[in-house]
């Protein structure tokens with residue numbers, strides 16, 4: 470298949486590109502390199518016959534229209550975004566441009582070209598602070614950040630588009646839980662806890678645990694997320710309809726548990742330092758993976774132990 474990926478040079482985009490190339494597809498990657506890096510695509514760029522990378526800003530009018538007119542993709546995987554929750558609070562206008570306007574451009578370019586499939590990077594942030602676990606897709610949607618609000622609006626923009634409503638385009642909104650793995654920028658203060666911890670351990674520094682470490686998250690390997698994206702874009706399942714689905718493992722891991730796993734790989738590391746819990750921090754987050762399994766046949770394969778060991782050895 471011919472697949473256009475926005476945000477291809479990012480953490481999830483680069484793994485998704487590699488996955489699709491490995492499956493034999495042809496990929497056009499688009500990135501503005503605001504938070505993505507060309508080096509993330511070194512492996513993909515070696516597949517020059519089936520991979521092309523274009524530097525462009527999909528939030529700019531006309532960019533996706535002309536790329537779609539030239540490449541004629543059968544599917545678009547829309548991953549380009551402002552990825553930092555904190556930045557979405559500090560700069561709501563930029564959040565709107567990168568997380569909503571860009572999605573509108575995806576919907577209109579796809580409609581003009583008759584693209585049959587759109588996969589959208591949504592987030593568990595659409596749920597906000599849900600207490601009833603595991604969280605399934607019917608849980609209340611009460612995002613607590615402009616980032617989460619924009620992800621929820623983007624889902625509606627795509628799902629309510631005339632092409633999706635008519636069934637001409639299948640839109641799959643994938644609500645990722647806590648994604649981790651190689652290429653998640655560890656230098657960024659907004660990075661997920663696993664890559665922050667990895668950065669500390671690799672430098673011989675003690676990680677800081679905010680709170681008592683009993684908080685839990687549904688950590689999912691970026692390799693599983695890339696596979697879920699590829700599946701949603703290419704699946705030939707009859708009856709696959711537009712919709713939303715959690716992309717998660719359904720398994721909770723506490724921070725103390727993650728530190729225990731790290732200490733197996735770094736036996737001489739200093740013990741973690743404890744600091745007061747962050748304000749606004751949620752204590753537990755756990756997704757229900759049943760719908761992705763039923764609708765896409767997707768099931769996470771990487772355990773946190775195995776994915777962490779791979780991350781550490783590859784570092």
Ligand code: UD1
Pocket residue numbers: 553554555593594614617647659660661662663665666677678679680684686724747750751754
């Ligand atoms: C994610 C977002 C966060 C957002 C929240 C709600 C990311 C990286 N974080 O947070 O911005 O507000 O969803 O939508 O996308 N922790 C430590 N030590 C560290 C770093 C983190 O103890 O050095 C703790 C945090 O306080 C938290 C847990 O680890 O309890 C997980 O943190 P994080 O990886 O930021 O993910 P979320 O809390 O899910």
